Amino acid sequence: MVKLYDSAFATCPRKARLAFEEKGAPYTRETLNPLVWTRDPSHPLRKVSPDGLLPLVEIDGKFLRESTVICEYVDEAFDGPALMPVLTIALFWLALTFSAHAAGALIPAVLIVLMTMQLAGRVRCGLDHRPPDQPPPPGGGPEAR
Numbered sequence: 001m002v003k004l005y006d007s008a009f010a011t012c013p014r015k016a017r018l019a020f021e022e023k024g025a026p027y028t029r030e031t032l033n034p035l036v037w038t039r040d041p042s043h044p045l046r047k048v049s050p051d052g053l054l055p056l057v058e059i060d061g062k063f064l065r066e067s068t069v070i071c072e073y074v075d076e077a078f079d080g081p082a083l084m085p086v087l088t089i090a091l092f093w094l095a096l097t098f099s100a101h102a103a104g105a106l107i108p109a110v111l112i113v114l115m116t117m118q119l120a121g122r123v124r125c126g127l128d129h130r131p132p133d134q135p136p137p138p139g140g141g142p143e144a145r
């Protein structure tokens with residue numbers, strides 16, 4: 001049997017619980033009080049969640065953490081309605097194309113605009129690595145205005 005450790009009010013455990021409920025997956029649940037278990041260094045779950053974060057899922061003595069990973073596990077491991085959209089080849093290609101554009105064109109384009117504005121003295125941003133004692137760029141830099 002799969003056991004979900006959650007807490008009453010937090011969002012991430014709720015996300016995992018929703019996955020079990022929507023899937024119609026069999027599971028047991030233990031709701032922990034964060035004010036109690038995270039302050040008890042000898043609590044057995046501290047070994048698998050030293051930072052005290054939930055949700056956790058226990059499967060045959062092994063633990064899963066991270067709500068998104070848990071949702072993916074629930075979606076894969078149990079029958080029931082699909083929780084995630086099916087990533088078709090077309091969608092996958094679109095996602096790849098978008099990330100290629102983002103990495104190859106969009107990000108450099110934004111950087112070029114920022115650097116040009118910086119050179120023109122219009123903005124002062126993290127791209128300016130001049131040491132404080134160096135003269136300002138041509139145009140005087142924003143501090144000259």
Ligand SMILES: N[C@@H](CCC(=O)N[C@@H](CS)C(=O)NCC(=O)O)C(=O)O
Pocket residue numbers: 007010011012013034035038052053054055065066067068
């Ligand atoms: N990235 C983690 C974040 C986990 C997390 O931050 N959990 C919070 C609740 S959303 C938590 O357990 N906080 C301490 C507590 O509620 O006791 C996940 O998605 O599972």
